[in-house]
Amino acid sequence: MNDGVMPGVAGVISDCRDVAELGPSFRYLWVVLVDDTHKGYVAMDEWEVSMAGYIDNKDAVLKRLRRIEGQVRGLQGMVEKETYCIDVLTQVSAATKALQAVALELLEDHLTHCVADATRAGGAEAEAKVREASDAIARLVRS
Numbered sequence: 001m002n003d004g005v006m007p008g009v010a011g012v013i014s015d016c017r018d019v020a021e022l023g024p025s026f027r028y029l030w031v032v033l034v035d036d037t038h039k040g041y042v043a044m045d046e047w048e049v050s051m052a053g054y055i056d057n058k059d060a061v062l063k064r065l066r067r068i069e070g071q072v073r074g075l076q077g078m079v080e081k082e083t084y085c086i087d088v089l090t091q092v093s094a095a096t097k098a099l100q101a102v103a104l105e106l107l108e109d110h111l112t113h114c115v116a117d118a119t120r121a122g123g124a125e126a127e128a129k130v131r132e133a134s135d136a137i138a139r140l141v142r143s
Helices: 019-025 053-080 085-121 123-142
Strands: 028-034 041-048
Touching: 053 085, 085 123
Parallel strands: none
Antiparallel strands: 028 041
């Protein structure tokens, strides 16, 4: 437990719920306790819980997205320079495929972590996660 003031905290959790109640969508939860008058923070603790499925690959995902961002900027430059249409379309296709690869990686991570965790727990949350994943797959197929 870290004692001290926490200025700039957007939200305050004044009751300590069981971390398991929060489900698989959190990696770290800052539990901030306030005094009875709610005038200041009196204690803070960090709990590790489950998080987004891609958390272990976050740096790699960000690196790929930055590369794609560079490709899109390159496309803007090509259009500004009035590059031949087919050359621009070829680069649009490459950027699209790169985004699709990121989407598939995120989907795989979601299925192997978030959905798998929810199905192990069972119940309505499991059904909701499977439905959510199915909807995401449908959106990817249509795009």
